[in-house]
Amino acid sequence: MTYVFSAASFHTDSASQLNIKEKNRFQVVTGKDGGSIRLDESQCRTVDWPEYDYLTAEAYHESHNVLVLLFTFYEEGNRSITVHYGLLPYVKTKICLPLQALNGERLFLDRYPGIMQSVLRGDSSVDRRRISGFAISTIESVAVRSFELSGLTLSRSLPDFEYEAAPYIDELGQLTGKDWAGKTQSLEELIHMLNKERDTARENNQTHASMGHYGGWKKLCFEPSGYFRTEFDGKNWWFVDPEGYALFSTGMDCVNPHDHMRVNGMEHLIPPLPAVDGPFRDAWSSHSYSFAVSNLICAFGEEWREAWADLTEHRLKEWGINTVGNWSGADFIGRSELPYVYPMFDFPTTKATIFRDFPDVFSPEYEQNAMAFAEQLLSFKEDRRLVGYFMRNEPHWAFVDGLDLTEEMLRHPFVFDCKKRFVAWVEEKYEVIGHLNAAWETSYLHFEQLLDCRKVEITESSASKEDFAAFNRMMIRRYVEVPARYCKEADPHHLNLGMRYAWVANDDLLEGCELFDVFSINCYQFQPDRQLIERISKRLNIPVMIGEFHFGAADVGMLAYGIRAVATQEDRGLAYRYFVEQAASIPELIGVHYFQLNDQPVLGRFDGENYQIGAVDVCQQPYRPFTEAMRQAYDRMYEIRIGEIEPYGECPKEIPKTGF
Structure with a gap:
């Protein structure tokens, strides 16, 4: 049909x-x-x-x-x-x-x-x-x-997905049919450039004299605790490193040698790939392939991991990165001298969810899973290089502006523990069903009808809307508080860095977040939202950090430019510098982490994103105008933060995004 x-x-x-x-x-x-x-x-x-x-x-x-x-x-x-x-x-x-x-x-x-x-x-x-x-x-x-x-x-049925073979990328993973400044012209050129830079990195791997062992700024010192903590000095919030030195965290997310390209479904666009069990086996991961890794294997052979780690450590320090950001490789973190953050996994959920990934937060199941979730921190308890942990990233339920969780819960056929708690709460408030009906403009015969989605009445009554909003806040608070408390019990030394919300659609999302040590948010703008950051910090009495931001450009061999885009790599560097220097001037903001180290694959990562947002391309070559501007921002940010110099003030012109 x-x-x-x-x-x-x-x-x-x-x-x-x-x-x-x-x-x-x-x-x-x-x-x-x-x-x-x-x-x-x-x-x-x-x-x-x-x-x-x-x-x-x-x-x-x-x-x-x-x-x-x-x-x-x-x-x-x-x-x-x-x-x-x-x-x-x-x-x-x-x-x-x-x-x-x-x-x-x-x-x-x-x-x-x-x-x-x-x-x-x-x-x-x-x-x-x-x-x-x-x-x-x-x-x-x-x-x-x-x-x-x-x-x-x-x-009623899926179509067939038969396509004609037409390779879209070359043997190095670069887009075919287009040339651009900085494109690697051959495998021989790639091998020569990477080995030459690695030799240079080995000769010049020194820490900046003004920085402490954990990356803190020696010109400003507080009481050391032996672990990372936060401090408000009367004007600015700071990270304080284990030695007591002030730190404004400039991080790099996804410090990995790869960003795997999904092969399944894209075979018609990919040149012949090496065998899964041959010399390039490390480039394979399930049904995905990394041209970035295969290029490293070509350059360094069996010791490609060590060579990449040495090269990357040198680069990050040269660019002014002082923190290894979210989703970075454990092997690299183990070899690195840089502080790092930890992204927790398997955030507690329940078998039945209220909307998308929002769990039944008043159920015993949620509490039990939160307890188990926190146990992953036990092995990190004594690690002094760990700044802190993010409990999760960008909850999907929070992407809907104006979402009414209580209404979604009542419309759902499952009898959640949250639904039972809501019924008990409104019964305690209104005492008799007639009082509720008068306030909500409904016709329930008894409170238990609220448990049956077929009998739920949603009205425009201001009283019902206020009650729904109040219970929304109760559920969100429970969502935050339960895992946050178990995490602090499991690991009292390290900072809870929050949940990296995609944005704050309304202040209800701040419920319970005073239990965090730092409130984190992702920020895909040309500059941080100063007023929002100040409002969050003052309400919660904690500092704020940005877990993700990025910029892409249209002048190289990529087909999508990310969520924020400019015309050239030079403009991209200026965009980074403008963002970081403006961030350093915001007293309540204590760190910004860039997303991410590598360009995404031309044919898309696991979910199809294929953004030109990396500091390096698929051939492991840095975008020099971009990384040079990164270093400029880092060299100036502490003087900006203490008010000695003004931040860079020229925002480059934005072009329309090709982000999804």
Whole structure:
């Protein structure tokens, strides 16, 4: 059973042009500011959406970078969900959307063959029975975009994903068909450059005289505790290293020799790869392959790990990196002299979750799992190089602005312990059901009806909204407090660095966070949000750090430029310097960690991201204008922090992102 959309049933906005090639094949041209085509509302409402499992189409475009294509579904009222697809240029690609994704339970969708990253944005869910609109659009870009779609179809089965072989990258993992400044021209050139730099690193591996053993700044000293801690000196917050020296943490995330490229589903775009069990076995990981590692093996043979670690340690120190950031390799950390942070894994959850990854936080299961979760810190208790630990990264439930966890919980058929706690709480507050009905404008016969999702009434009553919001805060506090307390019991020496929220949609996310030693947030902007950081710090009475930021550029051999982008590597360096120096001038901010050491693979990492955001490329060559600016920022940041000099003040011009 299938339903094929006719090209003639779509209409464009003023920024787009629709060219119908055949009945179910059409070309769309959008302006630099993006544009969209939308299915006629009358036809959209006649489609029996729940009868189908997949929306599929074949897409093609000839841009200079990844095309981000958006499929948006509108529900009667104001709800909508948009799925973002990344499509490679000059490659026919089959898009496949499982319509079950519209329930909103997953932020990142399964990656089908040929597709880059697939991300879901918008409201918490869209009811397929109430779909009132469907649109296809692009995001803002540096140039006019043109793409072709054919065979836009609803079906009950997956399409076939047969593609013609057409290698897209060369033997070194670089994009074919394009040249750029700094591109490695041959394997021989790669081997020569890496060995020459390693020899230089061996001869010049010295610590800066003004820095202590743990990277702290010797010109400002506090009472040492033997471990990293925080200190407010009356003006600025600081990390204090085990020797007592002040530290503003400049970190590098993902310090690994690799960023593995997923092979499954992309075989038609990859040149022949070496055997899994041969000399290049270390480049393989499950169904993924790292050209960065295979290039290191070519350069250094069996001792490639040691050579990479020596080279990378030297580079990080030269660039002004004083902390090994999240998701870095344990082997490198073990060999390094630099302080590091630890990303905890397996954040406590429950078998049934309220929304996405938000667990049933009042259940005994959550408490038991939190206790087990904290035990991973026991082996780090005496490590003086460990700055602290992040309990988790970017909770997926927190990506939905305006999310009402209590409403999601009540609509869910499962009888959560949280739901029982809520019923007990409102019964204690209102005492008799009539009082609740009067306040909420509902018609419940007894409180226990709130446990049955079929009998739940959601109204616009201000009293019910206030009660829901209050219980949201109670659940979020419990979500934070339980694992935080067990972590501090397991490891009293090291700093709890928080959860690295993607952003703070509202202050409810701060509930319980006073138990952290540092509040962490990821910040994909051109400068940190000074007012937000000050507000968080003053409310919680703790400092703030930024766990991720990055910038990409359009002038090299990559097809996507990340979440924030500029035109050239020179501008990229200025963007880094501007961000870090502005950060150093914010009293409540005590560290910024860059994401990440390596460019992502041209054909995408495990989830399809393929950003030009690294300090080094796939051939392990640094982007020199970028890394030179990193060092400039580091050399100035302490004088900026104590007010002796002003931070760099010229923000480079941003270009439209190609991030998903």
